[in-house]
Amino acid sequence: MDANFEAKLARNENIEPKDWMPDIYRKHLIRQVSQHAHSEIIGMLPEGNWITRAPSLRAKMVLIAKVQDEGGHGLYLYTAAESLNISREELLEQLHTGKAKYSSIFNYPTLTWADIGAIGWLVDGAAIMNQVMLQRTSYGPYARAMVRICKEESFHQRQGYEITCKLAAGTKEQKEMAQDALNRFWWPTLMMFGPPDAASSNSENAIKWKIKRESNDQLRQRFVNQTVPQAELIGLTIPDKNLEWNEAKKGYDFSDPDWKEFNNVIHGNGPCNRERLGARVKAHENGRWVREAAIAYAEKRKQKAAAYQ
Amino acid sequence: MTKQEALFNYCLRLADTSLILAQRNAEWCGHGPFLEEDLALTNLSLDLIGQANSIYQYAAQVEGKARNEDDLAYHRSEREFLNTLIAEQSNGDYAKTILRQFFCDTFDFYFYAELVKSKDETLSAIAEKSIKEITYHLRHTSSWVERLGDGTEESHTRMQDALNEIWRFTGEMFEMNEVDTILIKEGIAVDLNSIKSKWESKSKEILDRATIKIPANAFMQRGSREAKHTEHLGFILAEMQSLPRALPDAKW
Amino acid sequence: MNKDSQGALWEVFVQKKPGQPYVHCGNLHAFDAEMALQNARDVYTRRNEGTALWVVPSASIVASSPEDIGPFFEPANDKVFRHPTFYKLPKEIKHM
Numbered sequence: 315m316d317a318n319f320e321a322k323l324a325r326n327e328n329i330e331p332k333d334w335m336p337d338i339y340r341k342h343l344i345r346q347v348s349q350h351a352h353s354e355i356i357g358m359l360p361e362g363n364w365i366t367r368a369p370s371l372r373a374k375m376v377l378i379a380k381v382q383d384e385g386g387h388g389l390y391l392y393t394a395a396e397s398l399n400i401s402r403e404e405l406l407e408q409l410h411t412g413k414a415k416y417s418s419i420f421n422y423p424t425l426t427w428a429d430i431g432a433i434g435w436l437v438d439g440a441a442i443m444n445q446v447m448l449q450r451t452s453y454g455p456y457a458r459a460m461v462r463i464c465k466e467e468s469f470h471q472r473q474g475y476e477i478t479c480k481l482a483a484g485t486k487e488q489k490e491m492a493q494d495a496l497n498r499f500w501w502p503t504l505m506m507f508g509p510p511d512a513a514s515s516n517s518e519n520a521i522k523w524k525i526k527r528e529s530n531d532q533l534r535q536r537f538v539n540q541t542v543p544q545a546e547l548i549g550l551t552i553p554d555k556n557l558e559w560n561e562a563k564k565g566y567d568f569s570d571p572d573w574k575e576f577n578n579v580i581h582g583n584g585p586c587n588r589e590r591l592g593a594r595v596k597a598h599e600n601g602r603w604v605r606e607a608a609i610a611y612a613e614k615r616k617q618k619a620a621a622y623q
Numbered sequence: 624m625t626k627q628e629a630l631f632n633y634c635l636r637l638a639d640t641s642l643i644l645a646q647r648n649a650e651w652c653g654h655g656p657f658l659e660e661d662l663a664l665t666n667l668s669l670d671l672i673g674q675a676n677s678i679y680q681y682a683a684q685v686e687g688k689a690r691n692e693d694d695l696a697y698h699r700s701e702r703e704f705l706n707t708l709i710a711e712q713s714n715g716d717y718a719k720t721i722l723r724q725f726f727c728d729t730f731d732f733y734f735y736a737e738l739v740k741s742k743d744e745t746l747s748a749i750a751e752k753s754i755k756e757i758t759y760h761l762r763h764t765s766s767w768v769e770r771l772g773d774g775t776e777e778s779h780t781r782m783q784d785a786l787n788e789i790w791r792f793t794g795e796m797f798e799m800n801e802v803d804t805i806l807i808k809e810g811i812a813v814d815l816n817s818i819k820s821k822w823e824s825k826s827k828e829i830l831d832r833a834t835i836k837i838p839a840n841a842f843m844q845r846g847s848r849e850a851k852h853t854e855h856l857g858f859i860l861a862e863m864q865s866l867p868r869a870l871p872d873a874k875w
Numbered sequence: 876m877n878k879d880s881q882g883a884l885w886e887v888f889v890q891k892k893p894g895q896p897y898v899h900c901g902n903l904h905a906f907d908a909e910m911a912l913q914n915a916r917d918v919y920t921r922r923n924e925g926t927a928l929w930v931v932p933s934a935s936i937v938a939s940s941p942e943d944i945g946p947f948f949e950p951a952n953d954k955v956f957r958h959p960t961f962y963k964l965p966k967e968i969k970h971m
Contacts, residue, residue: 333941358653365649369866369875370693371642371676374649375669381652382665386918389658393884393902402881402904427866427875462901466922485873593654598879601656603781604717605880607774608906614773615907657881659903659914666917759916766909 323524328454331397339523343453344398345414346525351391352409353417356590358384360424361433369427376473377430383470387463394455410595418576419502421584428481428488428495434474436496436503439541442467443533444507452524475544482548489549496545497553502579504571507534513573539565627685629805630743632705633812634682635695636802636848638675639706642696644727645671646859647714656717663763667724670756674749681745693875697867701857702850709792711855718771718781723789725764729825730796731757733818742810765829772833783835794843797822802848882906884933887915889925897929905930 319335322328329335358381365381368374392402408414419437424430445467448460481492508514508530520526538557545552556569578584624632648668655661679692690698709727714720735757738750772782797815799807806812830837846852867875882904888897900919905911911930920928939947955961964971 330941332938355653355658362653365652366646366862367865369697369873371672371679371696373875375672375676378649378652378665378669378672382662382669382921385653385658385662385665386921389662389903389918390901392658396884396902403879406879406881459901480875485870487870488873597654597656600654600716602879603775603777604656604660604771605882605906607771607778608882608910609774609880610778611770611774612907657904659882659905659910659918663913663917666921763913766913770907770910 323452326524328457329452330454338519339525340398342519342523343456343525344395344400346520347391347395347398347453347456348400348405348408349415349417351388351395351405352414353420354384354388354391355409356416356420356594358388359590359593360420360422360586361430363424364427364430367427368430373477380434380470380473383466387459387466390459390462391456394453394459397455406598410591410598412582412591415580417506418579418584419506420590421579421587422498422502423586425498426491426495428478428491429499431474431477431481431492432495432499434470434472435478435544436474436499436541437506438467438470438474440503440506440537442471443537447527447533450524450527456525478550479548482550493550496550500553501571501575504534504538504568505573505576507531507537509573509576510570535565538568542566624801624805626805626809627687629802630811631682631685632802633806634678634685634746635703636705638678638682638695639704640710640727641671641678642675643704643706643856643859644710644724645669645675646863647710647712648720648724650714651720664720667760667763670753670760674753674756677749677752681749693867697864701852701860704852704856704860705847705850706852706856707792707796708844708847708853709789709796711853711859712789712792713855715785715788716781718778719785719789721764721767721771722782722785724760725768725829726789726793726796726826728757728761728764729822729829730818732761733821733825734813734815737813737818741812746811768829769833772830772835779834782833786830786835787838790838790841791844793826795845795847798845798848800848882910885911885915886931886933886936887919888929888931889915889919890927890929891925893926897927900924902933903930 316336319329319333319339322333329339361377361381361384365374365377368377392405395405396402405414409416424433442464445460445464449457449464451457451460478492478495481488483489508517511517511529511531514530517526517529521529542552542557554569556567558567559565560567579587582588645668648664648671651661652665652668653661655664675696676692679695682695683690683692707727709723712719712723731753735750735754739747739754741747741750768782771778773779797819799815803812803815807814827837844853867873883906885903885905886899887901887903889900890897903911903914903918905914908930911932912928915928915930919925951957
C-alpha cells in the first residue's frame, strides 16, 4: 500500500479520497486544508468591516463581490477537507475552540480604506503565490479547489492594487493613507509565508509529500521581487531600510520580519484575535436556531410526503 | 412640480430603497447563519446595489446638474433620502431580515413587472433586467419565510415576532403622491393601487404556509415619501457616507 | 445544547450550455432539495458558469474504488476494434 502511495507521488499523480494514504499525510492535509479554509472565512471579517463604508457604489459592489468570493473559497476548501473524513461541524468546532489556526494576517485591523487596497494588493498577492503552487498539490480535491480558487482570485489582487493606485495618485490625505497602509501591512504580509525554512517544522514533510512544492523562503523572495517595482511605480516606499537589489541573486535583499511579533500573534495576542474569533463564534451561535429550523422543516416535509404515499 | 422633477424624485425613491436595503443586508456578510446562506444573501445585496446604481445614473441624467450616481448616494442627507421605512429597519435576527426582504421582494416583483411597461425607455429597460433578479430573490426569501415559520417552535416564535414588528411599515410602500399622479398620467409610473392586492394575496399565501399571522388592525407608519424617516436612517447614512464627506475633494 | 448540524453534503453538476453534458463542479451543504438547488446557483454560477444545474445528495453517489481500476477498466485496453482507427479503408475514401 505504502509503495503504491509513494509510486503515485513519484509519478506526480494525485492522491484521491478513496486511495490509501498514510495517516500522517491525512492529518497533515486536514490541518493544512482546514487552516486554509478557516483563513478564508476569518478573512471575510477585516474586509467586511469596510463594506458599509466603501466610498463609492462601484467600490462597494467590488468589495462585496470579493468578500463573498472569500466565503466561496472557504466553502470549496471545507468540502475538500471533508473528503478526508472529517465533517464541517468538526472543522468549525476546531476553529471556534481555538484548536485550529488560521492565517495571522487577519488578526490585524483594517483602520482605513487604504487597508482594503493593501489587503488586496499585498495579502492577496502573497496568498496567490502560495495558491498557484497549490494547484499542483498532491491531494486531488485540494488541487481542484485551488484551480477554481485561483481562477476566481485573479481579480482580487488587481482590485486592491487599483484602490492603492487611486489613493497614491489622489489628494495628500489619500496618499498618506496609502503609505500608512503599506507600512502596516508590509511586515505581516511577509510573515504570511511562514517561518524561515530553517525553523519550519512542517515544511519538510509537506515538500516530501508534494503537498507544498516550494519553500517558505522561496515564495517570500518571489513576492518581494514582484512587489517592490509595483510600489515604486506608484510612488510608495517599502518600509525597509535594508531593501536593496542584489544583482548576483537577481533578487532583492530585505530585512527579516519580526518573528517575535509573529509568534505573539499566532499565540492569540494580535490586535484582533479575540474580535475575529468572537465574531465567528457569535455568528455560529446566532445561526443555530436557523439551522435547527431548516432541519425541522425538512423533516416535516418528508413526513408529509410519506403520508401522501 | 414639473414632469422632470417628478421623474427625478421617482428615481430617487426607487434607488434609495434598493441601496439602503442592500446596505442593511450587506451587514450580514461574514456573519450569516451558515456559509451557503451567507453567500446567498450577499448575492442579493449585490443585485440591489446594481439596481440602485443604474437608477441613480438615470436620475443624475434626468436632473441634469452634472451630479453622478455617487453624488446622489453619498452627498444627500437624511431629509433628502426617499427610501421606504421598511428598508432602513435594523436587521434584528435572521427572521426579521428575511421577512423584511420578503416583503420588499414581493413588492418589487409586482412593481417591476408593471414598470417594464413604462413609456420611459430607460426605466423600462432597468425593470426588464431587474425582474429576473427579483424573481429569484422572491423564490429564495419565500422559501426561507416558510422554513423559519414552519420550522421549530423557536423559529416560529421569532418569525411571528418579526412580523408583529415590521408589518406596520408595509403600508406606506403603496402610498402615492403628486409625483405618482404626474407620472402615471404620462404612462411612466406604476399605479401602486394596481399591485396592492397582488402583494397582499402573495404575502398572505406565503405567511399562511409559514403558519404565522398578520397582526389585526395594525397601525401603519408612514413618512418616507416626505423624507420623514425612523431614527435608523441617520446612522446608516453617517456610516455609509463618512469617507466621501470627510474628504470631499478626493476621488475614489 | 443540541449537536450542531450544517446540513447534508450535496454534489453539484453544472451544464455550461444547453445540449452539453452536466459536469461535476463541487460540493455544498443544504438542509433540503430546494435549498441545495438555490445554494448551488448562489455558490457555483456567480460567474456565468452555466445554464442548468443538478444537485444530488452525496450519500446517493455510488462510486467505484481504486482497487477496481484493474478489473473494471483495464479489460477495455485491448479492445481496439471498438475504435474507428482500427479499420482500414481504401485510400480513395477520405471520410467515413
